[in-house]
Amino acid sequence: MSSFSHQTVLLKETVAFLRPRSTGRYIDCTLGGAGHTLELLQQSAPDGQLLCFDQDLTALNNARVVLADFLQTRVNLVHANFREVGQVARDQGFYSVDGVVFDLGVSSPQFDEADRGFSYRYDAVLDMRMDTSNDKTALQLVNEWTEHQLSRVFSEYGEEKFHRKIARAIVKKRADEEIRTTSELAEIVKGAIPAAARRSGGHPAKKVFQALRIEVNDELNALREALEQAFELLTPGGRIAAISFHSLEDRIVKQTFLKFAEGCICPSDFPICQCGRTPKADIVTRKPIMPSDEEQQSNPRSKSAKLRVVQKR
Numbered sequence: 001m002s003s004f005s006h007q008t009v010l011l012k013e014t015v016a017f018l019r020p021r022s023t024g025r026y027i028d029c030t031l032g033g034a035g036h037t038l039e040l041l042q043q044s045a046p047d048g049q050l051l052c053f054d055q056d057l058t059a060l061n062n063a064r065v066v067l068a069d070f071l072q073t074r075v076n077l078v079h080a081n082f083r084e085v086g087q088v089a090r091d092q093g094f095y096s097v098d099g100v101v102f103d104l105g106v107s108s109p110q111f112d113e114a115d116r117g118f119s120y121r122y123d124a125v126l127d128m129r130m131d132t133s134n135d136k137t138a139l140q141l142v143n144e145w146t147e148h149q150l151s152r153v154f155s156e157y158g159e160e161k162f163h164r165k166i167a168r169a170i171v172k173k174r175a176d177e178e179i180r181t182t183s184e185l186a187e188i189v190k191g192a193i194p195a196a197a198r199r200s201g202g203h204p205a206k207k208v209f210q211a212l213r214i215e216v217n218d219e220l221n222a223l224r225e226a227l228e229q230a231f232e233l234l235t236p237g238g239r240i241a242a243i244s245f246h247s248l249e250d251r252i253v254k255q256t257f258l259k260f261a262e263g264c265i266c267p268s269d270f271p272i273c274q275c276g277r278t279p280k281a282d283i284v285t286r287k288p289i290m291p292s293d294e295e296q297q298s299n300p301r302s303k304s305a306k307l308r309v310v311q312k313r
Contacts, residue, residue: 008035009103009302013289014241017309018099020044025094027233028052029082029226030103034063040101041070050075051094053082055131081131083222086229098238100230102253104223105245106130106213118213120186120205126179128209128216138212142179147171157220157248158211166192166208182209210246220248227256231281234312239284241309250288250306257283257310284309 014036018026020043028037031054040050052075054060060077067075078088082102089095106118117127117138126138141150147167154163169192170179179185186205190198198204214220230240240257244250260281264273288306296303 007299007301008033008039009295009299009305010243010289010291010307011035011039014101014103014243014307015039015043017241017284017307018101018239020048021098022047024048024098025096026050027085027089027094027097027100027230029085029100029230030054031063031077032059032103034059034066036101036103037063037075038066040099041067041074048074049094051078051089051092051097052076053078053080053085053088055079055081057132081222082226083229085226086232089233095233096235096238097233098235100234100238100240102223102226102230102240102242104219104243104249117182118209120182120203120209123181123183125181126185126212128213130217134217136216138185138216139180141212141215142170142185143174153215154208154211156211157214158207159247160207160211162193162197168192185209214248220252223249223252224256227253231260231310231312236312239309239311241307243305243307245304245306250308253308254288257281257308260310260312279313281310281312284311 018040020026020040022044024044026040026044026048028040028050031037031052037050037052041048052063054063054077057079060079063077064071067077071077076092080088089097117124126142128138129136141153150170151163151167154160154166160166166189169188170185173179173188179188185208186203189205189208193204227240227242234240242253244253261279261283262277263279264275264277266273266275285308288308291299291302291305
């Protein structure tokens with residue numbers, strides 16, 4: 001039995017929008033617990049093919065067990081960041097695909113394994129790497145980056161109101177001794193935020209931990225690159241389904257999809273179009289799809305999830 005337990009969010013809705021068929025080709029850019037991949041394999045039986053990415057070796061090892069019956073015939077697993085999807089797909093002759101799925105953020109096992117250093121709920125050495133072969137860690141950022149650099153990250157990636165106070169407190173603390181653990185960092189953040197502000201909005205360190213994780217893994221830049229590459233891989237009529245879990249991810253997905261669907265960009269007073277631009281896609285979900293009340297109750301981590309879908313013309 002695998003120890004990698006992850007409850008896939010918006011599973012049925014996401015797969016339904018991808019409209020799996022028996023001769024289809026699909027890419028799962030965020031394999032995780034293999035929930036979307038397994039559902040796509042089942043609904044595209046007997047001949048649907050999948051190419052799956054994950055930068056977390058623990059997830060890939062789990063998937064080799066979960067997907068053992070399909071590995072030799074219908075699915076290929078790749079240890080890589082999804083920002084490499086275009087190159088890998090072309091190297092493997094896996095293009096003109098019918099659907100691509102992105103299930104963004106951090107999987108439950110990554111949060112729940114204390115030694116990964118993702119969560120303030122466990123005392124562990126600061127790490128936060130999704131791909132443990134990477135050199136950059138949260139420990140390095142917290143102890144080596146300047147006050148200005150830390151403040152910028154907390155503001156841009158955490159949307160933290162007290163980013164300057166927190167960065168200043170970190171620099172002051174590390175002057176005495178290295179900040180090594182999640183608990184130490186959480187206490188510093190808590191102490192830097194005014195008491196009145198700590199009474200609402202969840203754990204006071206939540207935004208700082210999110211910001212550090214995004215910076216360590218370069219998540220937002222990778223997402224921008226991957227969405228562009230995935231769209232180029234689609235066959236006409238093919239779809240991208242993307243599930244985001246915070247406003248920064250959702251904003252990138254929404255804006256990128258709108259760009260794909262944008263037509264003429266000439267000034268409104270031009271009598272004739274000069275740019276020659278035509279829409280490359282249609283927005284399938286005018287408003288994001290949210291988890292049902294039932295799913296939110298059974299899986300509280302799904303509450304912030306938003307699903308958006310675009311279709312290539």
